[in-house]
Amino acid sequence: MDFYTILKNLHSYNRYALLLVITFVLVRSLMGWLGKGRYEKLDSATGGAMLGLAHLQLLLGLILYFISPYAMKGSLDPLNLNRAWVVYFKMEHITAMIVAVALIQVGRTASKRATDDVSKHKKVAIYTLIAVVLIVGTLAHKGLLLGNVPV
Numbered sequence: 001m002d003f004y005t006i007l008k009n010l011h012s013y014n015r016y017a018l019l020l021v022i023t024f025v026l027v028r029s030l031m032g033w034l035g036k037g038r039y040e041k042l043d044s045a046t047g048g049a050m051l052g053l054a055h056l057q058l059l060l061g062l063i064l065y066f067i068s069p070y071a072m073k074g075s076l077d078p079l080n081l082n083r084a085w086v087v088y089f090k091m092e093h094i095t096a097m098i099v100a101v102a103l104i105q106v107g108r109t110a111s112k113r114a115t116d117d118v119s120k121h122k123k124v125a126i127y128t129l130i131a132v133v134l135i136v137g138t139l140a141h142k143g144l145l146l147g148n149v150p151v
């Protein structure tokens, strides 16, 4: 297996790990915020895991961006059969995902700075919710939420 295929697979599988942890964090933070629950060690640990997976995804994506035939190496020539994918990865995917990871980071930092448990949950809930909408929206309309780029 070549370097590109390994990175592509890692980026592809890490999406499931990230989506799973993000969903868990989102549900717990919403419940904690609206139900005025305590911010527990588990919240901090899963929040940290979410941030780590998001940064890993960003790093893998950034490298892929320069070696994938669907990004920098892809042609925007109207005759290219993969042009729609090249447009998507060259512009839409990278922009939306960088913003999403930044939102996850801001939510984490803001929740660490917050002094009481409910506002810790609230910061995580709000920023993570927007990030999830962005990630799911950007992947779903291309069939990438659970699927792959056709080869």
Ligand code: HEM
Pocket (backbone or CB within 6 Å): 008, 011, 012, 015, 018, 054, 057, 058, 060, 061, 062, 063, 064, 065, 066, 068, 069, 070, 071, 089, 093, 094, 097, 098, 100, 101, 135, 139, 144, 145, 147, 148, 149, 150
């Ligand atoms: C939350 C962050 C991200 C998620 C959930 C995500 C998800 C995905 C998914 C599901 C695919 C399709 C994989 C497949 O076909 O099996 C993909 C491909 C790709 N992603 Fe991301 N991505 C993220 C961030 C990024 C970022 C920040 C970049 C660029 C800087 C990036 C660049 C790419 C590229 C270039 C491909 C095409 C790979 C190829 O098939 O050659 N991704 N991404």
